[in-house]
Amino acid sequence: MVSKAASETLAEADPPPVAAGGKYLDSNVSGAAKILVVGPLGVGKTTLIGTVSEIEPLSTEASMTQASVRVDPHVDSGKRTTTVALDFGRLTIDGDLVLYLFGTPGQQRFLPAWQDLAKGALGALALVDTRDLTASFDALGNLEDLDLPFAVAVNVFPSGPRYDADDIRTALDLLPETPLVTCDARDRVSSIRALIALVRHLINVATEPS
């Protein structure tokens, strides 16, 4: 930390590094957008973000204040502040726009932590694991509560049971228009295709007559 700060001081007069994978964004970037990647622990959120991101995924902690904690009956009502770790990455697209992907833990008790993050988000990609579909219920419920449009991507694990799409839709109680795709979070093209399915859906939602 200290040595890093010192080396950066030396570089003060130089232009900052701007390569896509570097710390800083290209100076042509004029705007940022964000998409949430949601789902239960171990479903592959960080894997997908790392696969797509041009930087090593970063981790930060959102704190839930005491006021937020009260919604969770399982957390004692003391003065404790709960923190929730969020991994995120970024992808510069079309040279002047940067897309941030925030991995957001699914549990219902983290809903308050979502609210700040969901503000201004384009939408969400909900990852599910067929070995435990019920683990995704909270994340999907949170998205519905926040009225955030989403697509569902089944992250295919080799050991996971294969179900028909219709069975998954029924189990997850998805609306007919909600996209359901499969992906391999370790594969860049597959992960980007899942994001494309989401953005196509977002365009449909935005253009359909209300």
Add this chain to the structure above:
Amino acid sequence: MTAERPEVPRASAIRPYVITRGRTESEGEPLSWESLVMTAEAAFPATLQPEHIAILKHCEGLISVAEVAAHLGQPPSVAQVLLSDLLRWGLIVTRPPIPPAEHTDVTMLRKVLHGLESCL
């Protein structure tokens, strides 16, 4: 500059809201996690709190609030407060954020779609 200056710090505070002197809300419109910030041309005063200086060192190029927080090892809510201070003192600049209404703007979404498709 006539804007208020932070007091000379006595110690490097550890707990996040000690660093922000108890503030959990930014003054003015809060910066979002994806807001992009960068140091301004202005030389920064020697009286700055170490935490503000540490932040400035992570903003020598264009970078998001969330990334600054991650590099600092502080929650984004802390980075938001400190960055708002720096913005108010004219020590950082922000890229004009995309107005919330435009987030669902179809032009914006099509641009994202096109960008993702070109990654394939």
